[in-house]
Amino acid sequence: LNLSALYFPFALKLQLDHLYPIKGFWRRMFSVYLDDVVGHGKTKNQAEGRCRILLSALRAIDKPVSDKEPTVVCQSLDCLGLTLSDKGWSLSEANVKKLQSALATKPKSNKQLRSLVGVYNYGVTAFSFSEANEFSSLMAPLHDAVNVSPFKWTDECEKAQQRLLSHL
Known part of the structure; x- marks a missing residue:
């Protein structure tokens, strides 16, 4: 740099x-x-x-x-991947589509799931929730699955991922 x-x-x-x-x-x-x-x-x-x-x-x-x-x-x-307007700032449309694509991918290992959880935690500002604790309650099944060995992607994880995507 x-x-x-x-x-x-x-x-x-x-x-x-x-x-x-x-x-x-x-x-x-x-x-x-x-x-x-x-x-x-x-x-x-x-x-x-x-x-x-x-x-x-x-x-x-x-x-x-x-x-x-x-x-x-x-x-x-658009500046640095954000859209700046009189309404404030938000992720640009191009970045929202990239994020949706990345977050819709079903993880196949603990490492991929950890990466997915990291992306969700990093990009939490791109989501809109009606309640303050809604994000953490939706993330709970994913956090629980991170440390399970061998890796197991459950129906609960799938539902949580779909509900998180619907908030994007």
Whole structure:
């Protein structure tokens, strides 16, 4: 991993803090995600104005914007596998389909089941549940099956997997 990729967001934030004397002012208009800067506004005119400010600020600190990168105002955009919009953020459609495909696979060993449980735990934010404990109760049969030797995929595990997929 190139260290400049890790350094860039930190350096950019410091330079923007230097450009805007009111500490944190720019953070109300822009968000930095690794090497992506996303501007936002309540109206299209406000967002377009902030886009011009951002482009000027990036030119002032000698950080050119690639011609390949979009600099137009839009209702939503995909950034780092997420869709950002006025409704908040969610997994992008492409990632939801990949996740559904991966999670629908029936594990054939304890190792595959552990991987599946790990994916569920990592991606829990992609699921919507009406009750706080619903996810953990659906995961219980899978957690129980992880440590069973020899590996046994039960009907209870299958039902839990199908119910989890229905919440995605």
